[in-house]
Amino acid sequence: MDASDLDYRARARTGCIPPELVARLLELGYIEEVERQAGCGEWFCAAEWARVLGGQDRQAEALEVLAPYLATGWWIAAEGTARLLEEWGRSEEAIALHRAHLTLARSSAETGGGLALASFARLLARHGRADEAFDLLQAHIDDWSLAKALVDVAQGAGRDEEAAGLLTARIPAGHECDSPWCCRGLEPQLAIGLLATVRERQGRVEEAIALLSTRQLTSFNGRDQLADLLARHNRIDELRAYADTEPLAHAAQCLAELLEERGDVDGAITVYRQAGEASVRRGNVAVELARLLARHDRYDEAIEVMRTLADAPGGAEDWIVDVLCTxxxxxxxxxxxxxxxDDLKARRGKEEWDLFWIRLPLMAACGWVDEAVELTLAHPEGTTSYAAEHLARLLAGAGRAEDAVTALKQHAPANASTLAGYLIDLGRIDDALALLQHTSPPPPAVPTPHLWLDEPPF
Known part of the structure; x- marks a missing residue:
């Protein structure tokens, strides 16, 4: 085994048995096969088999399973083994193991050095060594993931103020970035968000609000940090005012969620309706409103919301139609x-695949499986590999797994993981593994001159 090869296959989910299929093998009782593959370089089998052994108080055997992977110096193997040791109450061994492998983890662009360092720091902090974790991370404050880890461990170390100082130093006075690549190191907008987290944790809520109010954009990954902060501290009037001005409607969503939790469903509905009129994300707001209505068994209203959106000019996008049909x-x-x-198709004169596939589970629910298959094969894109995936799901759902396999085999090795899953369901394990374990060399590693940790002490 080779660390680069293991890393490539695990990340790309290629040339290996992916974790969801390992779980399926165990679920169907193919325990001996998982055990065998664990000894043949299949990391996900090894990780799951070690977990099973640990649960049977066979910890020594579990560690033997993982030992060949650890010997490659692969940081994922070290992290996984350390996690098991921690679960078994052997935290000092977990820390020692993780520490020993840190010098082998290069930068995140190559083998995950930054992620390994953040994982190790959090492990230390969970076991009363937050001060050591803080010392380890502070030299790497300019890396976003490590800055986030530093903020996470600072409280346990009693060093929130030091963390605040490091972050403040990375927020230029009066400067506003005009692009995500404007400043070197930790981007000031991200530093402000982390600093606000520290200030809120210290009870300095007004400072946290003031900080977040200086940011051009407070929404990341569908959540608005300022809105969430206001909600946590029950500052509803301020949250309402903010929702009226926040164009992405993430603040409105936060307010609606808060009102729904308190039993004010009508108030939440009103928030979404008002936000939908002004937001640049009108479709997203409509979807959230429809889901809210459906949660409270007001399906007719939910459907009306989505039909109004989908029937509007340009409104019948695939994701909108999918929500409506669901x-x-x-x-x-x-x-x-x-x-x-059918009506939409008649109006447009055709039905592209991104809308066509939505009808297949609906036809199956109506009992029209054969008609759906015939319609699929007659579609201009019905013989493509991506169409085969939908067709196979339709057939398997109707109890016709062999037909699903036939549909997918025509496009092998495309959809290999899906095809292997159906083969496993049919008990054709050797065929499934032969499909998954094709050999292809990993791309050459990108060299990097930088090591997160070059030598002890850490």
Whole structure:
């Protein structure tokens, strides 16, 4: 085994048995096969088999399974083994193991050095060594993931103020970045967000609000940090005012969620309706409103919200149509969804694949599987590899796994993982593994001159 090869296959999910199929093998009782593959370079089998052994109080055997992977110096193997040791109550061994492998983890661009360092620091902090974790991370404050880890461990170390000082130094006075690549190191907008986290934790909520109010954009990954902060501290009036001005409607979503939690469903609905009129994300707001209505069994209203959006000029985007049809199906009205799709097709004069596939589970719910298969094969894109995936799901759902395999085999090795899953369901394990374990060399590693940790002490 080779660390670069293991890393490539695990990240790309190619040439290996992926974790979801390992779980399926165990679920179906193929325990001996998982054990055998664990000894043949299949990392996900080894990790899961070691977990099973540990749960049977066979910890020594579990560590023997992982030993060949550890010997390669691969940091993922070290992290996984350390996690098991920690779960078994052997935290000092976990720390020693993780520490020993840190020098072998290069930069995140190559083998995950930054991630390994953050993982190690959090491990230290979980076991009363937050001060050591803080010392380890502070030299790397300019890396976003490590700065986040430093903020996470600072509280346990009693060093929130030091963390605040490091972050403040990376926020230029009066400077506003005009692009994500404007400043070297930790981007000031991210530093402000982390500093606000520290200030809120210290009870200095007004400072945290003031900090976040200076940012051009407070929304990341669909959440708005300022809105969430206001919600946590029950500052509803301020949250309402902010929601009125925040264009992405993430603050409105936060407010609606808070009102729904408090039982004010009508108030939450009103928030979404008002936000939808002004937001640049009108479709997203409509979807959240429809899901809110559906959660409270107001399906007719939810469907009306989505139909209004989908029937508007340019509104029938695939993700919008998918939500609408899912609502129909959840209410037990798949035929109405098919009828709506038929009407849309008639208006457009054709039905592209990104809308066509939505009708397949609906037709199956109506009992029209054979008709759906025939319609799929007649579609201009019905013989493509991506169409085969949908067709196979339709057939397997109708209990026709062999037909699903036939549909996918025509496009092998495309959709290899999906095809292997159906083969496993049919008990054809050797065929499934032969499909998954094709050999292809990993791309050459990108050289880097920088090591996160070159030599002890750490």
């Amino acid at each position: 609502l129909y199906a959840d209410q037990g009205r798949p035929q109405d969804a098919v009828a709506w799709l």
